[in-house]
Amino acid sequence: MRAWLQHHGLSLAQTLARLARSPFATTLNVLAIGVAAALPFGVYCVLGNFESLSRNASVDPQLSVFLARDAAKPEIGAVEARLKDARGVSAVRFVSRDAALVELNRVAGMQEVIASLPQNPLPDAFVVTLSGSDPALADRLELEFKSLPKVAYVQADSAWVRRLDALLRLGRTAVGLLAVLLGLALVAVTFNTIRLQILTQRDEIELCRLIGATHAYIRRPYFYLGSLLGLFGGIAALAIVLSGLTVLNRDLADLAYLYGSNVSLKFPSPNEMISALLAAVALGWLGAYLSVSRHLLETDRD
Amino acid sequence: MTDGVAIISLRQVSKRYPGGFEALKAVSFAVEPGEMLFLTGHSGAGKTTLLKLIAAIERANGGAVLVNGQNLSALRPAAIPYLRRNLGLVFQGQKLLFDRSVFDNVMLPLIVTGQPYREAARRARAALDKVGLLPREKANPVTLSGGEQQRLCVARAVVNRPAILLADEPTASLDAAYADEIMEMFSAFNQVGVTVLVATHDRQLIGKYRKRVLTLDHGKLQ
Ligand SMILES: Nc1ncnc2c1ncn2[C@@H]1O[C@H](COP(=O)(O)OP(=O)(O)OP(=O)(O)O)[C@@H](O)[C@H]1O
Numbered sequence: 107m108r109a110w111l112q113h114h115g116l117s118l119a120q121t122l123a124r125l126a127r128s129p130f131a132t133t134l135n136v137l138a139i140g141v142a143a144a145l146p147f148g149v150y151c152v153l154g155n156f157e158s159l160s161r162n163a164s165v166d167p168q169l170s171v172f173l174a175r176d177a178a179k180p181e182i183g184a185v186e187a188r189l190k191d192a193r194g195v196s197a198v199r200f201v202s203r204d205a206a207l208v209e210l211n212r213v214a215g216m217q218e219v220i221a222s223l224p225q226n227p228l229p230d231a232f233v234v235t236l237s238g239s240d241p242a243l244a245d246r247l248e249l250e251f252k253s254l255p256k257v258a259y260v261q262a263d264s265a266w267v268r269r270l271d272a273l274l275r276l277g278r279t280a281v282g283l284l285a286v287l288l289g290l291a292l293v294a295v296t297f298n299t300i301r302l303q304i305l306t307q308r309d310e311i312e313l314c315r316l317i318g319a320t321h322a323y324i325r326r327p328y329f330y331l332g333s334l335l336g337l338f339g340g341i342a343a344l345a346i347v348l349s350g351l352t353v354l355n356r357d358l359a360d361l362a363y364l365y366g367s368n369v370s371l372k373f374p375s376p377n378e379m380i381s382a383l384l385a386a387v388a389l390g391w392l393g394a395y396l397s398v399s400r401h402l403l404e405t406d407r408d
Numbered sequence: 409m410t411d412g413v414a415i416i417s418l419r420q421v422s423k424r425y426p427g428g429f430e431a432l433k434a435v436s437f438a439v440e441p442g443e444m445l446f447l448t449g450h451s452g453a454g455k456t457t458l459l460k461l462i463a464a465i466e467r468a469n470g471g472a473v474l475v476n477g478q479n480l481s482a483l484r485p486a487a488i489p490y491l492r493r494n495l496g497l498v499f500q501g502q503k504l505l506f507d508r509s510v511f512d513n514v515m516l517p518l519i520v521t522g523q524p525y526r527e528a529a530r531r532a533r534a535a536l537d538k539v540g541l542l543p544r545e546k547a548n549p550v551t552l553s554g555g556e557q558q559r560l561c562v563a564r565a566v567v568n569r570p571a572i573l574l575a576d577e578p579t580a581s582l583d584a585a586y587a588d589e590i591m592e593m594f595s596a597f598n599q600v601g602v603t604v605l606v607a608t609h610d611r612q613l614i615g616k617y618r619k620r621v622l623t624l625d626h627g628k629l630q
């Protein structure tokens with residue numbers, strides 16, 4: 107056990123020393139891995155911001171139910187009762203045609219238009235708040251309410267949210283594809299780096315095998331090498347993404363100031379950063395595994 | 409002698425290299441534990457091939473190679489390292505590592521087999537002492553003479569106290585005095601119970617020892 111730990115320590119120290127001995131090549135490799143990992147991670151972070159935006163917006167999707175002009179008081183009461191009874195409805199607010207007219211009057215430039223009308227053109231309406239942000243629920247209720255007597259028109263206020271949602275889903279698929287492709291690139295970079303390293307040490311490897319080294323022993327330093335490359339590459343990727351977000355936020359701050367609002371891109375959470383690092387380490391490890399396995403297979407007897 | 413007590417035993421072993429060349433043809437012999445013997449024959453007779461089969465570096469095409477009672481053709485790849493830990497190999501072209509000291513070269517087999525560092529260092533120094541290289545332990549092997557390098561290879565081969573020592577032309581390119589020195593070392597290891605198999609051209613050297621001699625001729629044992 108002690109000897110095993112000693113050997114692990116030795117492997118790690120030797121690997122670090124080896125990386126330090128060729129700083130230029132190491133830096134280039136780490137950069138290549140960093141850029142490959144930064145792309146999907148950066149897009150993921152920006153997408154996450156839009157996602158939280160859409161989640162906030164769709165907290166309580168609403169349906170506006172406009173009534174026919176000739177709806178009488180008891181009929182309006184009947185519609186209200188039906189709306190309140192429907193499953194998935196959390197609140198129903200009546201907006202009378204008079205109240206709506208007052209509201210419209212407040213909009214700049216509308217006073218003259220309204221004054222020129224012989225009578226109030228607006229219908230009575232209900233604003234129905236749904237209890238869930240499920241688009242299917244909104245669709246179902248929209249259809250149901252449309253068929254009620256004396257209901258002229260139903261408008262879903264959450265349509266844009268749904269469009270954003272669909273776009274985000276597309277974005278997430280794109281991030282997934284990007285991550286897979288660039289993950290492959292990361293594996294390929296470590297595979298090749300480690301292959302070169304193996305070729306420069308093939309005599310030592312061959313000798314070790316002749317004096318009874320197991321495959322695990324031969325693999326160990328390369329696992330360290332691959333994982334370290336992945337780790338350093340992951341750190342480079344985080345640095346790229348964080349500085350990218352910082353720069354974007356500076357530009358956004360100017361824009362937000364002009365519009366009097368306060369928007370900024372959120373930074374990835376510590377959990378997300380650690381996951382990204384672990385993923386990079388795992389991919390580096392995989393590249394090393396494939397590289398050493400290939401070499402061991404090639405040099406096996408027969 | 410039966411195979412039961414043999415430490416190395418070959419039965420009707422043949423080896424054909426890719427390309428069709430038949431390097432060994434129906435070779436059979438057995439080696440007793442603690443025996444020392446020579447393997448000789450013309451260049452290309454198959455000496456190196458025979459040693460490689462015993463060390464599981466090459467695989468036989470026919471027959472059975474048994475080492476320590478294990479049939480090598482039935483051996484799982486994962487078991488080969490453990491077989492080799494019983495073998496000390498002094499092979500042609502088996503390189504010393506010039507990126508580390510004499511001491512670290514001898515340490516390698518002990519580290520590979522997972523010995524604790526302190527105990528390993530003690531044994532490495534003992535092995536270097538036996539081949540007379542202890543004063544040079546900090547030197548780089550490049551700075552050693554040919555004979556000294558060969559002695560370093562011997563130290564590396566025996567540092568793990570293997571039961572079997574296989575040497576392929578250990579005295580090639582050494583002058584007579586150095587060659588005698590190396591052979592004396594093998595003889596000394598044999599006297600403490602190590603089984604020693606030495607492949608060599610050098611009939612004069614063989615003549616100095618009263619040991620069994622296996623002679624290969626075009627892949628056949630005489
Ligand atoms: N890897 C190989 N592929 C094809 N043929 C080989 C290979 N290794 C050896 N041979 C052939 O097998 C024959 C025996 O080779 P081997 O190296 O065993 O001879 P040897 O007795 O050790 O000769 P030497 O005294 O010159 O070292 C030779 O004719 C050689 O050309």
Ligand SMILES: [Mg+2]
Nearest residue numbers: 455456457576
């Ligand atoms: Mg030979």
